Amino acid sequence: MVQSTHPMLSALWHNLSTCVLVLDKEFVIHYANNSSSELFGLGIKRLIGQPINDIFSHHHIDFERLSQYALNDGVDCQQHRVDVVFIDNRAATLNLHARRINHQQQTYILLECRRIDDEVRFDQASNQMHQYQAARTLIRGLAHEIKNPLGGIRGAAQLLQYESCQQERDQCAQLIIEQADRLTELVDRLLGPNQLPKKAPCNIHQTLESVIKLSMLDNASQITLLKDYDPSIPDIVIDQAKIQQVVLNIVRNAQQALESSGSITLTTRIKHRMRRGERLMKKALLVKITDDGPGIAEELKDTLFYPMITNKEGGSGLGLSIAQTIVEQHGGMIDCDSWPGHTEFNIYLPFDDDGTGSK
Ligand SMILES: Nc1ncnc2c1ncn2[C@@H]1O[C@H](COP(=O)(O)OP(=O)(O)OP(=O)(O)O)[C@@H](O)[C@H]1O
Ligand SMILES: [Mg+2]
Numbered sequence: 001m002v003q004s005t006h007p008m009l010s011a012l013w014h015n016l017s018t019c020v021l022v023l024d025k026e027f028v029i030h031y032a033n034n035s036s037s038e039l040f041g042l043g044i045k046r047l048i049g050q051p052i053n054d055i056f057s058h059h060h061i062d063f064e065r066l067s068q069y070a071l072n073d074g075v076d077c078q079q080h081r082v083d084v085v086f087i088d089n090r091a092a093t094l095n096l097h098a099r100r101i102n103h104q105q106q107t108y109i110l111l112e113c114r115r116i117d118d119e120v121r122f123d124q125a126s127n128q129m130h131q132y133q134a135a136r137t138l139i140r141g142l143a144h145e146i147k148n149p150l151g152g153i154r155g156a157a158q159l160l161q162y163e164s165c166q167q168e169r170d171q172c173a174q175l176i177i178e179q180a181d182r183l184t185e186l187v188d189r190l191l192g193p194n195q196l197p198k199k200a201p202c203n204i205h206q207t208l209e210s211v212i213k214l215s216m217l218d219n220a221s222q223i224t225l226l227k228d229y230d231p232s233i234p235d236i237v238i239d240q241a242k243i244q245q246v247v248l249n250i251v252r253n254a255q256q257a258l259e260s261s262g263s264i265t266l267t268t269r270i271k272h273r274m275r276r277g278e279r280l281m282k283k284a285l286l287v288k289i290t291d292d293g294p295g296i297a298e299e300l301k302d303t304l305f306y307p308m309i310t311n312k313e314g315g316s317g318l319g320l321s322i323a324q325t326i327v328e329q330h331g332g333m334i335d336c337d338s339w340p341g342h343t344e345f346n347i348y349l350p351f352d353d354d355g356t357g358s359k
Contacts, residue, residue, distance in 0.1 A: 013033045014033045014034040014035075015033075015034065016033060016035060017035060017114075018035060018112050018113070018114050019032075019033065019035045019036035019039050019040075019112065019113040019114070019115075020032070020033045020035070020036065020110070020111070020112055021033075021036055021047075021052070021110075021111040021112075021113070022101070022108050022109070022110055022111070023052055023108060023109040023111055024106070024107075024108055024109075025067075025071060025107060025109075026051065027051055027052045027053065027063060027067075027109075028049065028050065028051050028052070029047050029048055029049065029050050029051075029052055029055075030048065030108065031048070032044050032047040032048060036113070039092070039113065039115060040055050040086055041086055041087075041088045041090065042055060042087075052111075054087075055086065055087060056084050056085060056086060056087065057085050057086065057087050057089065058084070058085040059082070059083070059084040059085065060082050060083050060084070061079060061082050061084065061096065062079060065077060065079075066079070066096075066098050066109070066111075067109075069098070070098040070099060070100050070109050071100055071107065071109060074100050076097065076098065076099050077096075077097075077098040077099075078095070078096065078097050078098075079095070079096040080095050080096075081093055081094075081095070081116065081120065082094050082095070082096055092115050092117055093115070093116050093117050093120050094113045094114065094115055094116065095113070095114045095116050096111065096112070096113055097111070097112040098110070098111050098112075130302045130303055133303065134303040134306040134309065137303070137306075137308055137309060138306065138307055138308045140308075141307075141308030141310070141316075141317060142190075142308065145186050145316070146183065146186070149179035149180070149182045149183050150179075150183075152175060152176075152179040153175075153176050153179045153180065156172040156173075156175040156176045156179075157172070157176065159172050160172040160173065160176075186316075189316065189318050189322065190307060190318065192321070192322055192325040193242065193322065193325060193326055193329065196329065197238070197239030197242055197326070197329050197330060198239050198241075199237045199238055199239050199330075200237065200238075200239075200240065201235040201236070201237050202235060202236060202237075202238055202240040203235055204233060204236055204238075204243075204268055204285060204287065205229050205231075205233070205268065207240055207243055207244050207247070208227070208229075208247065208266050208268070208287070210244055211244055211247045211248045211251055211266075212225055212227075212251075212266070214248055215248060215251045215252060215255060221255075221258075221259070221260040221261065222260055222261040222262075223255055223258050223260075223261065223262055223263065223264060224262075224263040224264070225251075225263070225264050225265075225266070226263055226264070226265040226266070227265070227266050228265055228266070228267040228268075229266075229267070229268045230268050230269050230270060232270075233268055233269075233270060233285060234351075236285050236349060236351060237351075238330055238349060239326075239329075239330070242326045242329075242330075243326070243330070243347075243349070245322075245323075245326065246322075246323040246326050246327060246334075246347065247266075247287060247289065247347070249319040249320070249322065249323050250289045250319075250320075250323060250345045250347075251264060251266075251289060252319070253319060253320070254289060254291035254293060254343065256312065257291060257293035257294060257343065258291055258292075258293040259293075262291060262292050262293055263291070263292055264289065264290070264291045265288075265289075265290045265291075266287070266288070266289055267286070267287070267288040267289075267290065268285065268286065268287055268288075269285075269286045269288070270283065270284070270285065270286070271283075271284045271285075271286045271348065272284075274333070274348055276333045276335070276348075279333065281331075281332075281333075281348060281350040281351075281352065282350075282351075282352060283350070283351040283352070284332070284348040284349060284350050284351065285348070285349045285350075285351065286346060286347070286348055287346075287347040287349070288344055288345070288346050288347075289344065289345045289347075290342070290343065290344040291342075291343050291344075292341055292342060293341075293343060294340060294341075295338045295339050295340045295341065295342065295343050296336065296338040296343060297311055301336075301338070304320055304336060305320050305321055305323075305324045305334070306321060307321040308321075309321075327347055327348075327349070330349050330350070331349075331350050331352070332347060332348050332349040332350060333346075333347075333348045334346065334347050334348070
């Protein structure tokens with residue numbers, strides 16, 4: 001049996017808000033603190049000596065993985081948002097963290113459980129609210145973008161009806177065509193890239209150099225473009241034109257945010273074992289675009305990559321949404337971290353052959 005001898009330590013363990021259990025190799029409980037007793041609805045004495053399986057009437061805990069990682073490999077094992085039902089039929093969602101510990105020549109698993117029901121509920125409510133707000137913004141943006149050309153088309157058609165001068169009629173027809181094209185372009189941009197990427201091996205630094213040249217064309221201000229490349233990066237199989245479009249979009253955003261002065265840094269690195277949610281990239285190329293501008297407005301952060309999210313006069317708010325679609329088409333990931341004085345966009349592209357990464 002594992003026992004705490006120091007009274008202060010014992011009080012500390014028992015008063016932790018996290019449930020702490022010590023299990024042996026057969027997953028029998030050897031130690032439980034007060035929080036465990038409260039969570040599982042069983043007294044400490046009843047918990048000790050029980051196989052952990054018996055304190056649930058139903059659960060999604062992956063004990064096999066826990067045993068493989070924590071016991072055999074000796075690496076920490078985490079399981080998030082695991083749904084369980086206790087024997088008194090109460091349901092809960094837990095985060096679990098297991099670690100191997102050795103005590104008196106015996107190997108045990110230290111299992112920490114944290115109940116996260118409130119967090120999950122809060123996340124769901126806040127996600128719903130963000131989705132609702134994003135949908136409203138999208139509809140409002142769309143309505144605005146469609147109404148303008150429609151107004152133009154209607155006006156020109158009315159003129160056309162009564163206009164007898166051929167030159168004026170031609171002008172009206174031309175206006176109608178232009179506005180209809182504007183609407184088509186909007187719809188095309190909204191739908192995103194409609195062709196699958198045409199991938200070929202490419203040198204990422206050449207792509208970035210093209211971005212720098214293009215972005216310098218309309219850079220009359222004091223913005224400095226800095227490079228921090230890893231020259232050892234090998235060629236990567238991507239659709240060069242599309243990835244160039246992604247980086248250019250992000251660099252343009254940074255230029256617009258900086259307005260007249262500041263710096264933008266383009267960084268390239270190789271990253272190993274990149275995990276984002278379910279996706280794991282064994283080897284990835286990181287392209288980081290950093291600027292020292294004012295940062296992303298707080299109210300945009302949660303829905304930044306949604307379409308029509310913009311706070312720019314005349315901005316369509318589609319740049320980042322298109323960028324995300326393209327990166328996803330490459331099996332990659334894009335994220336953003338921003339605070340006043342610092343904004344960084346990280347684009348991860350897999351080197352894996354199939355580009356989808358593996359679990
Ligand atoms: N580097 C940055 N610094 C501060 N804010 C940024 C930065 N990059 C993006 N943003 C914010 O994110 C919003 C969305 O960017 P996105 O590129 O999707 O659309 P947009 O630039 O507004 O319009 P579009 O690119 O379609 O012309 C921007 O309006 C801006 O407020
Ligand atoms: Mg943009």
